[in-house]
Every structure is written in structure tokens, then in C-alpha cells.
Amino acid sequence: MAVESESGVKVLIVAALGGNALLRRGQRMDQAVQQRNIDAAVRSLATLASAHRLVITHGNGPQVGLLALEQEAYRDAEPYSLDVLGSETQGMIGYLVEEALREALPSREVATLLTQVLVDRADPAFKRPTKPIGPTYPEATARSLARERGWTVAPEGDAFRRVVPSPAPQRILEMAAVRLLVGHEVTVICAGGGGVPVVTDATGAWHGVEAVIDKDLTASLLARELRADLLLLLTDVDAVRAGWGTEDERRISMATPLALRRERFAEGTMAPKVEAACQFVEATGNRAAIGCLDQAAAVLRGLAGTNIVRDGITPMSFWPEATPAL
Amino acid sequence: MAVESESGVKVLIVAALGGNALLRRGQRMDQAVQQRNIDAAVRSLATLASAHRLVITHGNGPQVGLLALEQEAYRDAEPYSLDVLGSETQGMIGYLVEEALREALPSREVATLLTQVLVDRADPAFKRPTKPIGPTYPEATARSLARERGWTVAPEGDAFRRVVPSPAPQRILEMAAVRLLVGHEVTVICAGGGGVPVVTDATGAWHGVEAVIDKDLTASLLARELRADLLLLLTDVDAVRAGWGTEDERRISMATPLALRRERFAEGTMAPKVEAACQFVEATGNRAAIGCLDQAAAVLRGLAGTNIVRDGITPMSFWPEATPAL
Numbered sequence A, B: 001m002a003v004e005s006e007s008g009v010k011v012l013i014v015a016a017l018g019g020n021a022l023l024r025r026g027q028r029m030d031q032a033v034q035q036r037n038i039d040a041a042v043r044s045l046a047t048l049a050s051a052h053r054l055v056i057t058h059g060n061g062p063q064v065g066l067l068a069l070e071q072e073a074y075r076d077a078e079p080y081s082l083d084v085l086g087s088e089t090q091g092m093i094g095y096l097v098e099e100a101l102r103e104a105l106p107s108r109e110v111a112t113l114l115t116q117v118l119v120d121r122a123d124p125a126f127k128r129p130t131k132p133i134g135p136t137y138p139e140a141t142a143r144s145l146a147r148e149r150g151w152t153v154a155p156e157g158d159a160f161r162r163v164v165p166s167p168a169p170q171r172i173l174e175m176a177a178v179r180l181l182v183g184h185e186v187t188v189i190c191a192g193g194g195g196v197p198v199v200t201d202a203t204g205a206w207h208g209v210e211a212v213i214d215k216d217l218t219a220s221l222l223a224r225e226l227r228a229d230l231l232l233l234l235t236d237v238d239a240v241r242a243g244w245g246t247e248d249e250r251r252i253s254m255a256t257p258l259a260l261r262r263e264r265f266a267e268g269t270m271a272p273k274v275e276a277a278c279q280f281v282e283a284t285g286n287r288a289a290i291g292c293l294d295q296a297a298a299v300l301r302g303l304a305g306t307n308i309v310r311d312g313i314t315p316m317s318f319w320p321e322a323t324p325a326l
Helices: A031-049 A061-073 A082-104 A139-149 A175-183 A215-225 A270-284 A293-301 B031-049 B061-073 B082-104 B139-149 B175-183 B215-225 B257-261 B270-284 B293-301
Strands: A012-017 A053-058 A110-114 A116-118 A131-137 A152-156 A159-164 A187-190 A196-200 A206-208 A230-235 A287-292 A306-308 B012-017 B053-058 B110-114 B116-118 B131-137 B152-156 B159-164 B187-190 B196-200 B206-208 B230-235 B287-292 B306-308
Touching: A012 A031, A012 A215, A012 A293, A031 A053, A031 A082, A031 A230, A031 A293, A053 A082, A053 A175, A053 A215, A061 A082, A061 A131, A061 B061, A082 A110, A082 A187, A082 A196, A082 A206, A082 B082, A082 B110, A082 B116, A082 B206, A110 A175, A110 B082, A116 B082, A131 A139, A131 A152, A139 A152, A139 A159, A175 A187, A175 A215, A175 B175, A206 B082, A215 A230, A215 A270, A230 A270, A230 A293, A270 A287, A270 A306, A287 A293, B012 B031, B012 B215, B012 B293, B031 B053, B031 B082, B031 B230, B031 B293, B053 B082, B053 B175, B053 B215, B061 B082, B061 B131, B082 B110, B082 B187, B082 B196, B082 B206, B110 B175, B131 B139, B131 B152, B139 B152, B139 B159, B175 B187, B175 B215, B215 B230, B215 B270, B230 B270, B230 B293, B257 B270, B270 B287, B270 B306, B287 B293
Parallel strands: A012 A053, A012 A230, A053 A187, A110 A187, A116 A196, A230 A287, B012 B053, B012 B230, B053 B187, B110 B187, B116 B196, B230 B287
Antiparallel strands: A110 B110, A131 A159, A152 A159, A196 A206, A287 A306, B131 B159, B152 B159, B196 B206, B287 B306
16 A cells, blocks of 8 residues: 655655675675675665665675775786776666666656765865775785785774775765656656765866765765655664663663763764764754664664664654554 | 757767777776777767767677786686676776766766666677687787687687677667656666677566677667667777778768668678668668767768768758758
8 A cells, every 4th residue: 555645645754774794794796695785785675665666775895895896906907996886886886776676666667867966175074084995904915915015994893894985975976867857756766876976166177086975975965855755774783772882782762862872873874874874864844764784674664673762752653554543 | 049849849969889989999998098988989079069968878898808808817707697797897987988978068967877788698609709809919819718617719800809799789779768868858878788798588587698788789779769869889990991801991971771782791890880870770760870879970070981862862860950962
């Protein structure tokens, strides 16, 4: 049964799939592995979303890192810059997600839109890289790669990863096209990898920049621009945890932006997710949820993951009909 | 001044940019080289197209070949299949073209749509690879690579290149989205590399296949579906040549499909371009033109390249106002 929002238009869900959930830490970065993860994620999401309008965005951390390594391994052409690699991952992941969606929802029109996102040249992120990309390395290997290639590396769990600048998204350049397609009930895949970061100058010239925008912050901007009914941030962890990194760590099942903003979360991974969810909830009053990609259907229903809602009052925003009374 | 077709709608031009024209034979396959070629091509095209609706498609032969080489050079992940590499090149080239278009036509909405194209599993092309991809090699190197990697290689000029199957495009899966965007005057980049070739089976499952669809045949299908007023096939040669490979070779400035079908052209390069142009002209009665990407504006005007028109009668189809009387 189709659920309609107040305006009589079908409910709109923006779902962001984590790049790390599509190609997991420790998994071989092979095509078959990635395809299986994407197929499972899309099936899980599509079951419940079949009656709603759906926009899918995705991360690209492991994928963009892999492309960079492959290009460095080949000696007869210079490696391309990060913005170009980002656009390649949008093509690749968009293709795999689109194919999975076409199987899961055969009656839907599906389209993947390449997305560029305006960032600010003066964003302090350019001086302080925080976004992990590519595989993890033992510390000694990471340090030696950093010296050789001019990378910045940072610890993640027991290992190290390359980190790059992650400026805040300012404006999605293809917003008119996204709006048009969504308005005609096309299921849209866009803003992959947070969108290709670009800047403009006084002459009207456009340039890509060597950075990776946080895909959850772009997903939040997209969801706000579309006035989505629900923002789902799906990753490889089951919930947001309070007291992160302390002995008193515990899963949060529901929280307000105000409560979440008092906590501290892992920079470059959970912190931007929480920020993205809070920005969406504050701007729209609608629900955001952060949870595990494996449990997408339950997270969509509000039965798994962390729900972020306004004011701590039972939200009036979209919960699928399967949700039990709260 | 905007030129309008009979229906009062702005004239629609479908322009296909050759992958070899974006990254030329013998040029280093570096990003800066490709970006310069794309910028020049788009500027040249945009000047005259500024008053019209424009859809841009592009080839990806050199680019998909480069990605394949890079992935083979890296040992910690399996190389991805050709359909996935094709989707990566759609992202990359789409991004570079979109950025160039945004500079050349700042008031236009621009969007790049990832495109998948249905092909027939039983297409005889799967048994006879003809589409050249990647760089050229001396014969001995090519033969040794063919043995090592299971490639098929074929001569091109004085050198050899890898060739892959090139099945005929049957249906563009995202056609509804393309139509919607074009109808709202968004300048669309799509069907890159001929589209990612996919097949479907009785269970409704979709699979990508190891092939590269000829981008001119897909551009022709796209132009027919959109009932375009003009199909431009822009490449790295200045015109179609009659008596190809003989002493009596000469440039053709205008011809009918009937006359062209009597000639023989280079398989995998000029032959599919001529076929694509003929199919479009026969189906719509409108003009197609094949010419050099460097001379895009003159080809658009009908002042350079080869014009393909119906019946040898001065065509009623679209010629820009700058065209002298024929």
C-alpha cells in the first residue's frame, strides 16, 4: 500500500549507503564481493521502500582509494586527481546499485545522476585532512607510504588509513535535474561519494578539488533540499553509541539533536553521520535514522539503529505503517 | 537567436564525441591532455549550440582500455569486468564534459545520466570481437599480451590494439529520464561509451556483459528515440572517404544513405559511424554529419565534414541559420 504524506504525494525516503558497508574493512576489494553487498543492501531496502519514492546516495571511501592505488601501480600514465577518481566511483557504484534496483523493483524507472557539489575554497578542512579512503595498513607501512607519496595517514582501529580533506557541501549543482526526476517518481541514485567537490572563481571557471566530501553531509543537504520525509544513513555499525571510547559505551535507540550534540563521536566516521542527521531533523522536523545496512528494512521501520527526532516528542513525521506505537 | 523546429520547440542536437578524439592516438593518456581536448571540443560545440537543445554522448575506447591496464598493474584486487570499467568511464568523462559545458554555457542546467543499454545475448558480435580499446602496441607486444591475457588483438594503422565484442544496442534503459530532462531543456550528457551493455534473462535478473557497444550506434538510437533535428558524429578525422584504402580515396562532403551503403569503410571505426548516420537519416529524414571534433562548429553548420541527407534532395531538416543556401 502506498503511504502518502500530507500533500497527497508519495512519501520520499533519502537513503545513504556507506562506502565501507559496500566494501567492508578486511574484505578483498573484488567486484563480486562488492556486487553481493550491494545486491543484499538494495533488496533489503527495496522491500519496504517499494510503495514510496526513493533517492539513494552512497559513499566511496574504499572504492576511491582502490582506484588511486591501481593508477599508482601503472607507470605509463599519471594518476588522475581525486575529483576525477570520485566521478569514476559514481559511475561504477551507480551502475551496480541501479542494476540491483532494477531487479528488486522491476516496475520502477531508475536513473543515476552524476553529481557535483560546490565547496568553499576557504573551508578549514583543506588544512586538516580527516576523511579516510582506501584500504587499512599496518602503522609502519602507512608511515612509509605517507613519506613516499605525500599522503596524510591517521589511525583507524588497530590500523592506519590515508586521510584527505573533507570540506562541507554548500550546493548540489544538479539539484534541478534531481528534483525533476524525483517529482516524476523516478528512483534516483545521486550524490555518490558525497558528490565531486568543485569550486568556482571570479572568471566563472569551475575546478575540481583534491578532496572527498562526507557523503552523509551531502545526503542531508539533498534530503533537506527535497524536503524528504525520512533520511536513512546506513553503515556497517548497528547504532550510534553514547560514551564512545569509554567503558560506559551504550547503544542509543532514540535521541534528539540537542542530546546528540552533547556527545563526542569518531571524527571522519560517526561524527559527520550524527551531524548530518541532526541538520536534517532540525531543518525539517522529520525523522533521521542511523543503522546497519544489513538491517535496512528494520531501520526504515524504526525497529533497529538509532532514530533521531525533534524535541524528544513522539514525532509526527514519517514512520511506515508497520511501526508499532511508540 | 533561438531557432525553433516546426512544433515551436527549440531545435534538438545530439552530438557524439569520439573517445579517440578526447584522448588521441599517440597522446599520453594523462588527465590534463584529456581535459584540454574536452574543453576545446565543448567550447567549439557550445558556441553554435547555445540557442538549441543539446544532448552529448561520447566514446570511451582509450579510457576503458587505460582503466583495464591500471587494474591489471595492481595485484591486490582482481580487475573489474568491462561493463564496470565502462560505467567508471561514463562517470569520469561525464564529469569533465559537464564541467566544460558549465563554463561554456553558464546559464544552462547540465546533467550527466549513467546509461545502460540492452543488448542481445545471441548477437553474433560476441563471437567476433571488432571494437578497439586501449592504447596501440607494436605487433610483437600485442601478440604476446594476447597470449598472456586471453585478449583478441587486431591491426590498426601500423600498430595493433586489443579488440572486444561490440553488440548492437537494442534499448536505452534510462530513456524516460533522458526524455524528461531534455523536455525541460536540461543539457544532458548520456550514453557514454555507447552505454553499459546489459542483458536480462527469464528470471528478470540483469547482468552486465564483457563488451563495448559502438557509441555512434547508441547515439543514433538515442537521436531516433528523441526525434532529434540533427545528429553530429565528431571524431578525429575530417570527413568520410570514398574508395577507402584505395588509391582513389576522396573526401565526401554530402551523400545519401543509399550511396554510402555501396561503399566499404573501416570496420570498428568508420563503418559503424556511417551505419549510425544512415540509420538516423533513414528513420527521421533529418541530417546527420560526420566530421572532426576540432571543427565542431563548422560541421554543425554543414561547412565541414560529411553531411548525410535523405534522397539527395536539398534537405528540409535542420541547418543553422548561418548555413549558406545549398
